[in-house]
Amino acid sequence: MTGLLLLGRALRQGFYGTLALLLGLFVFELIVPPVARDVGTEQLDPVLESLPPAIQAITRSSPDLIVGQGIQGYLTVGFTSPVFLLMICAGVIAFTSGLAAEMERGSIQLALSRSVSRLTVYGARVVGAIVLAAAFAATGPLGILVGLGLIDTDEPIDRMALLPTAAGIFALLLAVSGVTLCLSALGRASGQVVGWSISWLVASYFIDYFATLWSALQPFTPLSVFNYFDPTATLVRAEWSSDNLLVLGAIGVVGFVAGGIVFRLRDLPG
Amino acid sequence: MTDDAVIRVERLTRRYGRRLAVDALDLTVPPGTIYGFLGPNGAGKTTTIRALLGFLRPTSGRTLIHGHDSWRDGLAARARLGYLVESGALYADMSGSAQLDFAARLSQGAPVLQDRILDALELDRDVLSRRLGTYSKGMRQKLALTAAFQTDPDVLILDEPTDGLDPLVQRRFEDLLRERVAAGRTILMSSHDLAEVERICGHVAIIRDGRLVADQPVDELIRRRLRVAEIRSPASLGAGLATVPGVRVTGSDGGRHRITIEGDLQPLLAFLGQHPVEDLIISPPRLEDVFFGFYGDTSGREDPR
Numbered sequence: 404m405t406g407l408l409l410l411g412r413a414l415r416q417g418f419y420g421t422l423a424l425l426l427g428l429f430v431f432e433l434i435v436p437p438v439a440r441d442v443g444t445e446q447l448d449p450v451l452e453s454l455p456p457a458i459q460a461i462t463r464s465s466p467d468l469i470v471g472q473g474i475q476g477y478l479t480v481g482f483t484s485p486v487f488l489l490m491i492c493a494g495v496i497a498f499t500s501g502l503a504a505e506m507e508r509g510s511i512q513l514a515l516s517r518s519v520s521r522l523t524v525y526g527a528r529v530v531g532a533i534v535l536a537a538a539f540a541a542t543g544p545l546g547i548l549v550g551l552g553l554i555d556t557d558e559p560i561d562r563m564a565l566l567p568t569a570a571g572i573f574a575l576l577l578a579v580s581g582v583t584l585c586l587s588a589l590g591r592a593s594g595q596v597v598g599w600s601i602s603w604l605v606a607s608y609f610i611d612y613f614a615t616l617w618s619a620l621q622p623f624t625p626l627s628v629f630n631y632f633d634p635t636a637t638l639v640r641a642e643w644s645s646d647n648l649l650v651l652g653a654i655g656v657v658g659f660v661a662g663g664i665v666f667r668l669r670d671l672p673g
Numbered sequence: 674m675t676d677d678a679v680i681r682v683e684r685l686t687r688r689y690g691r692r693l694a695v696d697a698l699d700l701t702v703p704p705g706t707i708y709g710f711l712g713p714n715g716a717g718k719t720t721t722i723r724a725l726l727g728f729l730r731p732t733s734g735r736t737l738i739h740g741h742d743s744w745r746d747g748l749a750a751r752a753r754l755g756y757l758v759e760s761g762a763l764y765a766d767m768s769g770s771a772q773l774d775f776a777a778r779l780s781q782g783a784p785v786l787q788d789r790i791l792d793a794l795e796l797d798r799d800v801l802s803r804r805l806g807t808y809s810k811g812m813r814q815k816l817a818l819t820a821a822f823q824t825d826p827d828v829l830i831l832d833e834p835t836d837g838l839d840p841l842v843q844r845r846f847e848d849l850l851r852e853r854v855a856a857g858r859t860i861l862m863s864s865h866d867l868a869e870v871e872r873i874c875g876h877v878a879i880i881r882d883g884r885l886v887a888d889q890p891v892d893e894l895i896r897r898r899l900r901v902a903e904i905r906s907p908a909s910l911g912a913g914l915a916t917v918p919g920v921r922v923t924g925s926d927g928g929r930h931r932i933t934i935e936g937d938l939q940p941l942l943a944f945l946g947q948h949p950v951e952d953l954i955i956s957p958p959r960l961e962d963v964f965f966g967f968y969g970d971t972s973g974r975e976d977p978r
Contacts, residue, residue, distance in 0.1 A: 408778055416766065509762030513820075516726050516830075517754035517779045518748050670729035673719060 405519050409527035414534070419554050423536065424494045425542050431490070432481045432546025433553075437658025439477035440554045447477060465635045472586055473558045475639060480548055482568060482634035488608075491539045495576050498535050499583040502528050504593035506672050515671065525588070525666045529659050532584060536576035544569045564641035568634050571644065574651035575632045579584055579604065582628075588666035604628070628654065679704045679828055679859040681724065684734035687720050687883075696722040696883040697734065702861055702876075707854050709874035709891070710863040711964060718863050722832055725861075726756060738828060738889035755780075755826035757834055760813035769801035769808070769816050773823060790819045793849045795842055811837040818846070822853070829853070831862040835869060847873045871895075871960035879964060882922030887963070894963055899933040904945070906930070907953040917944045 439447070449523060465479075502525070505511040514524050544565035551560060584598040588598040607627040614620040616629075624630045631647040680702035687695040694801075695717040702708045704828060712718045723729045725736045727747035736743045741750035752964040763772055791798065794815040805813065821829060825876040835843045850873055856874055864870050870877060871891060879887040887894055904910065911925045914932060918940045924931040928951070938955075945953065 405779065405781070412764075412775065416764075425682065509759050511765060512726075512728070512756070512758045512762055513776060514779050515728065516751060516754065518752045518754075518781065519779055520748055606883070645928060654791070671723070673728070 405514075406523050406527050406530075409514060409519075409524055410531050413498070413501060413531045414470045414529055416501060420497065421494055423525075424490055425538060428487070428490045428539065428542050429546040429549075431486065432549040433617070435478055435481040435547060436474060436550035436554050439474045439480075440556055444473050444477060456638045471524050474554075474556060475564070477559050478560075479635040481541060481547055482572065482638065485608075487543065489545070490575060491572065492579055492604055494539050495532060495535055495580045496583050496597055498581050499528065500586060500587050500596040500600065502587040502666070503590040503596040506590075507592045511671065521667050522663060525663050528584060528587075529663075532580035532659075535575070536573055536580055539576055540569045540573035540618045543572060561641050564638050567637045567641065570648060571632055571634055571637050571651075574648045575628065575636040576653070576660070577655030578628050578631075578651040579655075580657035581662070583658075585658040585662035585665065586664035588669070591672045677704060678702060678737075680708075680738060680861055681740075682721060682725070682734070683735045683737070683944065685724055685731050685736055686733045687717075687724060687729065688732045693847060695724075695880075696884055698880070698883065698885055700878055700885065700888065702859060704859050705854055705857050706876050707850055707862065707874045708862045709870040709877035710880070711867070711870060712863075712880035716880045718880055719832070721880070722830060722861075722863065722885075725830060726754075727751065728919060753827040755821040755824070755829045755950055757817055757821040757829075757831045759832075760810060760817045763805050763817060765806040766804060768804055769796075772805060772816060773801070773820055776820035776826055780824045780826070782826075784823040786825045787823040790822045790849065791815075793845045794818060794838075795845070811839065811842075814838060815842070822849075825853075825858075827858060829858060829860045829862075831860060833864055834862055835864070835866065843869070867961040867964055880893060885918065891960060895960060899935050899963070900938075901953055902932050902934055902941075902953065902955040904930045904950060905930065906948060906950050907924075908948050910948060913944065913948070916973060917941050 440571050477524070502511075509523065515521065547565060548562060551562065579600070582603060583596065586599045587596045589595075607629050610620060610627040611629040614624045627653070631650045633644065633647065636642070637644060678701045680700065682700035683700055684694050685698040687900055688692070695874075698717065698721060699925070700710075700721070710718055710721070720729070721736075724731050725738065725743050727743040727750065730744055735745075738750040738754060739752075741747075741752075743750045764775075767775065773787060777787075783816060791801075796812065796815040796819065800808070808816065818834060821831070835846060838846060847869070850862075854860060862870075862874070872934065874891055877887070877889065877891050877894060878885060904914075905928050907928055910930055911922055914920055914930060915922050919934055919936040921933045921939055922930060932941075934955070
């Protein structure tokens with residue numbers, strides 16, 4: 404019961420901000436199918452192919468997979484855009500850095516000065532992070548689904564491909580949540596944790612980005628979390644990439660467990 | 674050391690890097706007492722309290738509440754504990770009543786004393802429906818106190834409990850503390866208000882540089898410490914006064930001499946009997962004098978009354 408009470412409190416903090424992000428994400432995805440239809444994939448294909456490699460890399464667009472796939476191919480833009488990544492990562496980072504915010508403000512003492520274990524407090528954050536990751540993972544594909552419902556097209560679109568896409572987003576967010584919660588358990592202030600987490604994601608993004616332009620960076624791509632997130636392939640081929648899901652899931656689990664151990668043993672900041 | 678101690682600190686040592694915050698501290702708080710815990714900032718009070726709450730791990734030694742180790746067996750140690758959190762730690766986005774409900778549910782106890790505390794602290798029920806972000810510092814402190822007391826915990830740890838309360842409410846709060854102790858509860862409180870500690874605490878511990886320098890009933894501590902006196906005399910008494918056993922001259926200003934007296938008054942009275950004296954004011958010893966005596970600050974101060 405105490406765990407549920409703490410989970411409810413954690414989720415209510417920043418609730419409206421999270422809701423706004425989810426709504427924004429839904430609308431962002433919702434407009435992808437109408438835009439792809441209205442602009443016309445025949446017009447978009449040559450534009451995409453003519454993009455310089457640097458732009459292709461930073462937008463994570465893959466002409467070899469998208470071109471010729473019609474609307475189905477352009478739906479991937481909704482999941483590879485930096486705006487999308489920013490929105491989903493901001494949502495879970497804000498929540499998972501909340502543990503450090505509670506330590507910083509001292510609010511965590513309300514629970515920990517009573518007969519509530521640190522693992523209960525931490526566990527509530529883990530469950531909350533998983534719930535939020537699921538919410539963000541579901542919202543994007545849901546927006547696409549509703550957007551597809553709004554357009555009138557004869558093209559065959561594999562809506563079931565959105566399921567492995569959602570799974571990939573969920574796994575990515577699990578990894579981001581796990582690492583950020585671990586940093587939160589280590590940190591003293593939420594600003595510090597947000598800074599560390601964003602730095603890690605930006606570094607990951609740029610390793611992934613520059614590796615496509617500079618082959619010397621290729622050996623380092625396994626270090627990037629985005630190396631294991633490929634919604635384009637997933638959505639176009641409608642395939643479950645179990646390797647990517649496993650790696651991202653493992654990063655998340657290791658982060659959650661390591662954070663739990665740290666939080667159990669650390670001194671609370673005074 | 675009594676076996677029925679509610680709070681016990683055993684050889685508690687805590688280092689922060691190379692800095693020694695608490696050094697082999699021993700404390701025993703018996704049941705049914707208000708135990709004052711005094712020391713200036715940095716003396717080790719907060720570190721000791723945080724160790725008691727299980728917020729930090731001792732470098733060595735241990736702290737126990739009802740016989741349960743605060744670090745190793747924290748859930749049992751805190752099972753019947755009330756702690757006054759800093760008012761800034763309350764959730765600003767919650768209403769006062771939601772905050773109290775949240776705290777009571779975390780304590781897993783019914784808020785049986787909530788009305789009694791709200792009345793004593795004069796916190797209007799109407800205010801409770803407002804978000805904490807709109808509260809003044811004093812109102813937040815009252816709410817934090819209510820949250821700490823409302824489930825009638827056996828043990829209360831209060832850090833600066835009257836900070837932000839107006840004097841009238843402070844007195845009502847002191848009555849409340851006495852009432853809880855009469856009901857068998859045990860209270861450990863730290864305060865910078867030495868007069869307040871003197872009024873309400875039965876026992877006091879003074880900590881300096883992480884070490885315990887006094888741990889006695891307040892009356893006993895005061896009795897064996899210094900009295901402060903002022904003598905007005907047309908004669909020059911300074912040099913002679915300094916030779917009287919137990920007397921120390923802390924200041925002379927023309928015919929006014931300020932002294933401290935330790936122990937028996939007879940030698941001083943005998944000395945004054947041989948000299949013309951216009952006035953003699955002996956102030957009863959106070960906790961403040963005792964405290965500053967331990968901190969070696971008495972000589973620099975004017976008569977504190």
